Amino acid sequence: MAFGIKKKELLAWKKQIDNGEIAFLTHYWLDDRFPESKTVTKVGCSDMEKLIKWGQNYGLKKEWIHKRKDGYSHFDLLGNIQKEILNKEGIIIKL
Template sequence: MAFGIKRHELEEWKAKIERGELAFLTHYWIDERFPDCSTVTKVGCRDLEKLAQWGRKYGLRPEWIDKRKTDYPHFDILGRKQTEILKQEGIENPLIAAKK
């Protein structure tokens, strides 16, 4: 279950994806499969090859791209990998900083 995100943030994320840009969106998230994770970052791009290349840089496999919503393909990144990637991308996220 996702929460803690504003409609304009979601719309901005979708618009970037539609333009073929890499788009980052972090929100609170609860999933019993991942009890130690309280946030997830979705990294999306309409250009699947661009998204796959970006993911390879961080050890993410192209088959991990969530394509269920065909207009908004994305990686779901959580845990230590999430923190590592956001730091390397230079993205300060208050949701991640708050849980440290």
């Protein structure tokens, strides 16, 4: 279950994706499959090759992309991988 995200933030993330940029969206998230994770970062891009290449830089496999018909396909980053990648990207999350 996702929560703690504002409509403005979601629309800005989608706009970046639509513009072919690598876009980051972090929000609170609860899922019984991942009890240790309280947040998730979705990293998307409308240019699938660009997204795949970005992910490869961090050891992410293209098979891990959550492919969506609405055009907002993305990687879901959780736990230590989430922290490591956001740190390397220079992103400080404020949750």
